[in-house]
Amino acid sequence: xxxxxxxxxxxxxxxxxxxxxxxxxxxxxxxxxxxxxxxxxxxxxxxxxxxxxxxxxxxxxxxxxxxxxxxxxxxxxxxxxxxxxxxxxxxxxxxxxxxxxxxxxxxxxxxxxxxxxxxxxxxxxxxxxxxxxxxxxxxxxxxxxxxxx
Amino acid sequence: xxxxxxxxxxxxxxxxxxxxxxxxxxxxxxxxxxxxxxxxxxxxxxxxxxxxxxxxxxxxxxxxxxxxxxxxxxxxxxxxxxxxxxxxxxxxxxxxxxxxxxxxxxxxxxxxxxxxxxxxxxxxxxxxxxxxxxxxxxxxxxxxxxx
Numbered sequence: 668x669x670x671x672x673x674x675x676x677x678x679x680x681x682x683x684x685x686x687x688x689x690x691x692x693x694x695x696x697x698x699x700x701x702x703x704x705x706x707x708x709x710x711x712x713x714x715x716x717x718x719x720x721x722x723x724x725x726x727x728x729x730x731x732x733x734x735x736x737x738x739x740x741x742x743x744x745x746x747x748x749x750x751x752x753x754x755x756x757x758x759x760x761x762x763x764x765x766x767x768x769x770x771x772x773x774x775x776x777x778x779x780x781x782x783x784x785x786x787x788x789x790x791x792x793x794x795x796x797x798x799x800x801x802x803x804x805x806x807x808x809x810x811x812x813x814x815x816x
Numbered sequence: 817x818x819x820x821x822x823x824x825x826x827x828x829x830x831x832x833x834x835x836x837x838x839x840x841x842x843x844x845x846x847x848x849x850x851x852x853x854x855x856x857x858x859x860x861x862x863x864x865x866x867x868x869x870x871x872x873x874x875x876x877x878x879x880x881x882x883x884x885x886x887x888x889x890x891x892x893x894x895x896x897x898x899x900x901x902x903x904x905x906x907x908x909x910x911x912x913x914x915x916x917x918x919x920x921x922x923x924x925x926x927x928x929x930x931x932x933x934x935x936x937x938x939x940x941x942x943x944x945x946x947x948x949x950x951x952x953x954x955x956x957x958x959x960x961x962x963x
Contacts, residue, residue: 772935779931784923789944793915794956798940801952805945 668712669736671806673702673799675717676724676743682768689769691795698796702739705800711736711807721745725755728763737806738763739799746771746781756786766802767792821863822957823886824853824950825878827894828870833919840920842946849947856951860958872896876906888913888957890950897922897932908937913960915953918943 675695678685683694699715706713714735718724724745731738738761745752746765756763763786770793771778784790789805791798826846829836834845850866857864865886869875875896882889889912896903897916907914914937921944922929935941940956942949 770935770938770940772932772938772941781923784921786924787921787944789921789942789949790923791940791942791952793938793940794959797956797959800959801942801956804955805942805948805952808948 668710669807670712670714670734671706671737671739671803672727672731672735673699673713673715673739673803674724674727675715675741676745677719677721678743679741680717680719689774691768693796698799701796702799702803705803709803709807713803721749721751725751728752728755728759728761731761732759735761737761739766739802739806740764740783740787741766741768741799742783746783747777749782753782753786756783762806763787764802764805765790765792766798768795768798769793819861819863820887820958821865821885822857822888822890822954823878823882824850824864824866824890824954825875826866826868826892827875827896828872829894830892831868831870840925842919844947849950852947853950853954856954860954862954862958864954872900872902876902879903879906879910883910883912886912888915888960890915890917890953890957891934891938892917892919892950893934897934898928899933901933904934904937907934913957914938915956916941916943917949917953919946919949920944 679695683692716727740763765787791801830846834843853864916935916938942952
């Protein structure tokens with residue numbers, strides 16, 4: 668059975684508690700429950716990880732190498748400036764999908780740049796918690812994927 | 817409840833899918849994408865109409881006619897995404913949810929492709945998953961308001 672890591676970066680542990688106008692009222696735990704349910708429906712397993720610390724995220728992602736079939740990553744603000752995270756994803760050599768809850772392109776200019784996007788398969792942003800569900804489908808629905816090698 | 821209906825618009829050069837730069841865009845054709853979208857729409861219980869234009873003005877005409885006929889729009893604007901302010905205005909004027917898609921991961925390509933002038937007027941963006949980008953966008957539109 669395929670196994671995926673769902674990784675939340677800084678401040679995502681505060682979901683549902685901060686800036687609900689941007690990020691919505693759902694907590695990280697309830698989003699994880701949705702992802703877990705979708706994983707079950709699709710016949711795969713998932714594990715969840717959250718850290719506020721850049722170094723811990725890098726270490727976790729490095730350790731995904733050879734252990735997971737893909738990573739669903741919401742790197743939060745680190746997305747926009749962490750070269751270390753980018754290198755970690757590159758080093759892990761595990762297919763990674765970048766997700767964001769908000770449409771980052773509607774927000775401040777510094778959020779329009781993603782350091783990690785070039786080393787990810789692709790990016791999904793703007794669909795609230797559903798961005799994670801789409802991200803998981805992007806990683807695993809191989810029946811929809813006769814194109815990508 | 818009335819069945820939801822979505823418009824899928826592909827921009828310049830998408831009619832050449834499967835025949836050019838297949839290492840970037842894949843070997844499938846636009847017709848393959850449209851067929852898959854119709855299948856997925858059936859599974860989701862929604863309708864889709866799929867069109868393609870090379871002309872910026874033709875896309876704008878099409879978008880202006882969308883309100884009242886469709887509940888949302890999926891757009892792969894191709895190269896226009898990176899510079900067409902007219903397209904941006906047309907999307908904004910529709911007042912319909914619009915999802916921007918790209919077949920390729922534009923962020924892994926030339927720098928001029930890293931900016932989308934239409935992304936700020938879209939609900940969200942899905943890029944990099946080949947044909948799947950369109951199918952995920954349909955999931956996203958069908959799910960809007962549900963979560």
